[in-house]
Amino acid sequence: MNLQYIADGLLLGATIGLGAIGLTLTYSILRFANFTQGDLMSWGAYLTLTLAGAIGGALSGEVLPLGPFSFGWPILLAGLIAMGLTGLLALLLDQLLFRRLRRHGSAIVMVIASFGASMALRSLLEFIYTPQPLYFTQNLQIARRLGVGIRLTPDQLAMLGLTAILVVALHLLLTRSHIGRAMRAAAENPALAEITGIDVAQVVRITWLIGGALASAAGVMIGLTVQIRPYMGFDLLLPLFAAAILGGIGSIPGAIVGGLVVGLAESLGVLVVGAEYRAAISFAVLILLLLFRPTGLFGSRD
Amino acid sequence: MLDILGYAAFFLTTALTYGLICLGLNIQWGMTGLFNVGVAGFVAIGAYVSALLTAQPTAGRFGGPELPILLGWLAGAAAAGLAAALVGAVTLRLRADYLAITTFGIAVTIQLVALNAQHLTGGPFGIAFIPRPFAGLASQPALFDGAHLLLTAAVLLAVFWAIERLARSPWGRVLRAIREDEAAAASLGKSPRLYRLQAFTLGGAVMGLAGAMQAHFIGFIAPDNYVSSLTFLVWAMLVVGGSGNNKGAVLGAVLVWGLWSASGYLAGLLLPPDLQARGAALQIVGIGLMLALILLLRPRGVLGEQKVVSRHIGPADEA
Numbered sequence: 001m002n003l004q005y006i007a008d009g010l011l012l013g014a015t016i017g018l019g020a021i022g023l024t025l026t027y028s029i030l031r032f033a034n035f036t037q038g039d040l041m042s043w044g045a046y047l048t049l050t051l052a053g054a055i056g057g058a059l060s061g062e063v064l065p066l067g068p069f070s071f072g073w074p075i076l077l078a079g080l081i082a083m084g085l086t087g088l089l090a091l092l093l094d095q096l097l098f099r100r101l102r103r104h105g106s107a108i109v110m111v112i113a114s115f116g117a118s119m120a121l122r123s124l125l126e127f128i129y130t131p132q133p134l135y136f137t138q139n140l141q142i143a144r145r146l147g148v149g150i151r152l153t154p155d156q157l158a159m160l161g162l163t164a165i166l167v168v169a170l171h172l173l174l175t176r177s178h179i180g181r182a183m184r185a186a187a188e189n190p191a192l193a194e195i196t197g198i199d200v201a202q203v204v205r206i207t208w209l210i211g212g213a214l215a216s217a218a219g220v221m222i223g224l225t226v227q228i229r230p231y232m233g234f235d236l237l238l239p240l241f242a243a244a245i246l247g248g249i250g251s252i253p254g255a256i257v258g259g260l261v262v263g264l265a266e267s268l269g270v271l272v273v274g275a276e277y278r279a280a281i282s283f284a285v286l287i288l289l290l291l292f293r294p295t296g297l298f299g300s301r302d
Numbered sequence: 303m304l305d306i307l308g309y310a311a312f313f314l315t316t317a318l319t320y321g322l323i324c325l326g327l328n329i330q331w332g333m334t335g336l337f338n339v340g341v342a343g344f345v346a347i348g349a350y351v352s353a354l355l356t357a358q359p360t361a362g363r364f365g366g367p368e369l370p371i372l373l374g375w376l377a378g379a380a381a382a383g384l385a386a387a388l389v390g391a392v393t394l395r396l397r398a399d400y401l402a403i404t405t406f407g408i409a410v411t412i413q414l415v416a417l418n419a420q421h422l423t424g425g426p427f428g429i430a431f432i433p434r435p436f437a438g439l440a441s442q443p444a445l446f447d448g449a450h451l452l453l454t455a456a457v458l459l460a461v462f463w464a465i466e467r468l469a470r471s472p473w474g475r476v477l478r479a480i481r482e483d484e485a486a487a488a489s490l491g492k493s494p495r496l497y498r499l500q501a502f503t504l505g506g507a508v509m510g511l512a513g514a515m516q517a518h519f520i521g522f523i524a525p526d527n528y529v530s531s532l533t534f535l536v537w538a539m540l541v542v543g544g545s546g547n548n549k550g551a552v553l554g555a556v557l558v559w560g561l562w563s564a565s566g567y568l569a570g571l572l573l574p575p576d577l578q579a580r581g582a583a584l585q586i587v588g589i590g591l592m593l594a595l596i597l598l599l600r601p602r603g604v605l606g607e608q609k610v611v612s613r614h615i616g617p618a619d620e621a
Contacts, residue, residue: 033399035339035406100598108337111402112537113597115339119534120590126583234530238410241403276418283407287392290404294396 005267007150011225013243013263014163017256018218019236020243021170022211028187028250029207030102032110036093037215037240039121041233044086044216045223046125049134051078068154070139071224079220083213090212091205093117099204118234125230133227136220159221166217167256170210174252179206187250239266239282246289248296257297261285304444311447313563314556318454319516321555324540325461325548326508332546332607333469334501335481337398340389340405341509341536343412344382346528348510349517350416350423352378353432356518363429364422371435375514382510383503385412390502394495409533416525428524432517450519457515458552461508465548468504477501531586535562538593544603553604562589 023037055074056063063072097117101110143151174180179202185193186203194200215233222232243262247254262282269281289296323345330336338344352374357366369377385408393404416423423429435453439446468474479487480494488494517523535558543554565588569581596603 033402097594097598108335108398108402109597109601111337111339111399112541113594115402115537116534116590116593116597119531120587120594123583123586123590127580127587130580238403238407241406245400245403274418277414280411280414283411286404286407290392290396290400294400 003149004151005271006264007152009264009267010260011152011156011160011263012266013260014160014256015218015221015259016236016239016243016263017259018163018166018214018221019233020240020247020255020259021167021252022214023240024244024247024249024251024255025183025207026211027244029183029190030098030110030204032098032107032114033241034211035111035114035118035237036090036121037211038233038235038237039118039125040086040090040212040215041219041222041236042125042228042230043089043121043219043233044082044212045219045228045232046129046134046230047082047085047216048075048078048220049136049223049228051081052136054078065137065139069158070137070153070155075136075220075224079217082220083216086216086219087209087212090208090215094204094208122230122234129230131230133229135227136224153225155224159225162217162221163256166214167252170214171252179203183207235279238279238286239263242282242286242289245286245294246296248298251296251298254296254298308444308447311444311451313559315447315451315454315519316516317556317559318451318458318552319512319519320536320539320559321552322454322458322461322512322515323509323536324543324551324555325458325465326505326512327536327540328505328545328548328551329465329468329501329508330505331540332548332551333474333481334477334498335398336394336498336502336505337402338405338502338505339402339530339533340407340409340412342528342530342532343405343409344386344506344509345513345516345532346409346412346416346525347382347385348375348378348513349523349528350378350429351381351510352514353429353517353523354422356433357429357431360424363420363424371433371518374518375511378514378517379507379511382513383507385510386506387499387503389506390499394498394502406530409528409530413525413528416528423525426525428522428527429517430522432521432523434518434521454515454519457511461511462548462552465508469548473497473500534586534593535589538589540603541593541596542603544605544607546607547603547605550603550605557604558589561592 019037019041022040023034026032026034026037052075055078059074063074065072097113098110101113143153145151174183182193182198182203183206185196185198186200190200219233222236226232239262243258244255245258246261247256247258262285265285266278266281270278273281323341327338327341330338354364355367355369355377356371356374358368359366389404389408393401417426419425434440436446436449439449476487476492476497480492480497484494539554539558540551541554542558543552544550562585565585566582569585570578573581
């Protein structure tokens with residue numbers, strides 16, 4: 001048993017968890033399974049890449065990587081802007097499509113619409129950037145020994161740290177702020193929330209912004225540690241759903257724990273079934289979950 | 303002239319096999335309200351099972367028993383139906399969108415098996431030399447394509463007729479009752495779960511049959527044929543034509559396949575070679591936009607749902 005597999009699984013799981021938070025939020029507040037979540041991740045990564053290129057071009061000079069990391073500050077800045085832009089993209093999608101369907105359609109029609117929108121978003125990326133994989137940097141990173149047989153690159157450590165910061169910040173927002181309470185109230189019972197004076201439309205907008213921004217961050221992390229492809233987010237959709245359901249729909253800590261479990265299951269499952277069936281492992285987790293505990297580990301609502 | 307007729311026959315054959323898939327989806331979605339995002343997976347099962355059972359034995363791959371084509375088709379439909387029954391048994395008791403997520407997962411998994419289980423499925427290279435019906439006519443392409451078209455149309459009509467009969471039967475009425483008001487149907491002693499399972503299985507079997515027929519007409523299948531864009535195209539077809547309407551399902555298939563082929567032809571004509579690959583992506587964006595517009599502006603599709611009541615009462619008035 002090699003501890004490296006566990007470390008890799010936790011790394012992957014942190015990214016899955018971050019993407020799953022957006023999914024679980026839209027799921028609990030808007031009440032539909034949003035198939036575009038994965039593609040928002042891809043959009044975040046591509047937007048960051050393009051913005052970083054533009055910033056680098058404007059400076060027209062060599063930007064040195066930050067400390068031990070493979071990336072310089074332009075990517076960090078671009079990543080932040082891209083989080084906002086991806087949030088706006090999600091919001092735009094809601095204004096153009098989902099909001100209108102919500103008014104008179106059933107939840108399942110919104111799932112159909114999101115499935116179609118997901119396909120269109122992904123194909124648009126393929127049209128603009130071609131299916132060729134791209135990279136944030138050409139710098140190679142040397143993994144460092146962390147003792148007990150684990151090696152991680154500085155980038156991977158930074159990813160773990162960033163995930164932790166984002167999750168804690170979001171948790172505080174949801175539990176301590178007014179809008180966080182409003183979001184939880186709307187998730188619990190939208191009609192009752194409306195009666196008590198909560199602006200549910202505002203809650204919906206914030207939900208899309210947060211979900212899109214987190215998807216973007218997760219996409220950039222995958223882009224940094226693996227590569228950027230139009231299908232990068234869509235290929236993670238099944239793990240995202242597995243993580244969100246495992247953690248219990250609507251639960252932020254649940255989504256992260258679910259992501260870590262799914263990431264570990266993938267990393268360790270590969271040892272059993274082989275790397276080529278990696279994508280099926282989260283499906284197996286999902287099926288077991290639906291068979292034995294469909295409300296998830298922390299969920300209460302069916 | 304003969305070339306054009308041959309192409310028209312080929313085009314229609316393809317469109318009608320899509321129409322058959324749409325009919326299967328219409329049983330699940332239009333009649334019962336079950337959302338299946340794994341259409342490509344059930345089509346793939348039908349195609350692979352039929353191809354493997356009828357093809358000649360090939361070194362390094364699961365040996366072919368060389369069954370007659372018709373048996374292959376039936377086995378393909380049965381296998382896809384069985385897969386649908388298994389998926390349904392796990393998920394139909396849960397909330398509706400869990401079915402969507404699970405069917406999405408089953409399609410991904412089936413594609414992985416097709417891609418990686420070399421000894422069973424031929425891996426990324428797929429299966430070639432699948433026996434074709436009317437192989438004796440292969441030297442006369444126009445006749446060959448015409449025969450295919452006739453056979454496809456005949457199968458489509460038979461399935462269409464059977465489904466219409468079912469929709470008008472007590473069974474079909476229970477399905478719609480469950481779709482509209484599950485609690486009311488259950489209070490009349492109808493088990494929603496059992497009826498849904500039957501509808502889901504039947505729809506899956508029709509998709510499998512369509513996949514098997516497609517495989518035998520083209521003579522070659524590969525895992526790349528059965529990706530999410532196939533599911534997406536079939537959904538666009540059904541939504542455009544009108545969910546809940548079997549004529550709409552077939553009409554939508556012909557319309558969308560026509561748009562798809564025409565836009566592909568235009569892209570090939572207008573785009574420079576280096577943009578050709580990107581043209582295909584743009585086509586999908588276009589179909590996605592169309593799907594969204596239809597859902598927003600005309601959610602009942604071109605034809606809308608057909609009101610069906612017992613034949614003893616006669617045709618229903620349009621509400």
